[in-house]
Amino acid sequence: MNNLNLSSRRISALVLRHYYLIRGSIPRILEMAYWPTVQMVIWGFVTQFFIGHSSWLASAAGVLIGAVLLWDLLFRSQIGFSMCFLEEMWSRNLGHLFVSPLRPHEFIISMIIVSCLRGFFGLLPSWILAFVFFEFSIFSYGLGIVAFFSCLMVMGWSLGMIVIAVVLRFGLGAESLAWVAIFAFAPISAVYYPVETLPAWLQIVAWCTPSAYVFEGMRSVLIDNIFQYDLLLGAILVNIVYLFAGIFVFAFSFQGARKQGKLLQTGE
């Protein structure tokens, strides 16, 4: 039972470690907000252009901006989670962490908290920009959108766990996966187009991702003003599978690292 203990002090210690790191690094602070902000500006102007040229988009002006905001949320959740782990590998600190009383699940929880904080502060400028310049606020669509938000964040953490499991297994040579892994899901997540646009066989694959339910649900809210509970339920159910898969793959990889001595000698 001692193995399953949960200490808020140890979790906050690790959150504090990342707070210290980010607080002391202007490039890290800029990096968090840079890409979501650039994306927002580009898609904001694309939307403005299309409003005059597309009757479909004119009827739901926020659909592209909403898609960008939600996609960035998914990306930030995954990268924020993976980055916490990579920072420990880069600083060759894993050995110290795992000979301390810190449990692996406390490590995961602290990474989730840091990922949330990084995501919030990284996306905040783009949310403000969307509101100020394009009069779009995702929050004006109600609590349902927040539920979809949560689904995307959980999916991001699950993929983050799989990414760090791969990095733990193959070393820092696999770190670029942290940046690109999520993009494999972009075509089948139906971010900017409905799932029905995809070929029939790919639609089946798409419905195996929580993100497809979320983006379909978002369009339903933004275009038809209807919150589809079945889509939220679908996203939650598929997310449960993703979350357990992420935990299992991470636990398997962590145990493998303990057998192969990789926690003490981390690197390429």
Place this chain on the structure above:
Amino acid sequence: MQKLAIEVNSLIKKFGSTTAVDNISFNVEEGSITALLGGNGAGKTTIISMLMGLLIPTSGNIKILGEDIITDRYSILPKTNFSSPYVDLPNRLTVQENLNVYANLYSAKDVKKQIASLSERLNIKSLLDRKTGQLSAGQKTRVALAKALINDPQLLFLDEPTASLDPDTADWIRSYLQEYAAQRGATILLASHHMGEVERLSNNIFILQNGKIVDSGAPKVLVKKYGRSNMEEVFLDVARGRRFDSIIEN
């Protein structure tokens, strides 16, 4: 009878077809300073990793402070700590920040007081606001030692504690470790291939070669046994295959 801090029985670690630790057994008494002495690749770091539960043995049993490291790891870890020149503290954090993080990870009682006391004792007060990555090797070693002592460990694992240090700093570290062990009654297990260090610090030495313990004993006893004047000569005898038996025969 003296209590045991470490009990190792029939410990084996294999990486694929390579046997890094080959069926070793040894005990370490509480309050002693014990050294694992051996050349590169002898298995010192592998053994220490297994004693801390960071590396899972292929077979064998390890008891640390009377508990099994595999099943009771998390009740053991708060009573131990570790330092190695090959495992860094985050370079971009200041010394104060690093110590603060680890004091909380080890649930130190009074974090401020503990850091103040350690920085006084280890002479790192002036370094507290500096980034860890900007420190010299000697300064980093003292900071790493402060981290290793942040929870007043009953058992301290040190992997090559004075590697790449100048003689003056290395001597200072050794004196401090002796003082710490004597004052706190703590057990220290150190892995080293620095003969002078091992001879000066240790009550007992295990000499390792190719993952096996090839000899053991107090430094003076080993020196006498091999008919040499210091541990360096003893180590060379062992490393070059001139073992005790052949020395006696000759």
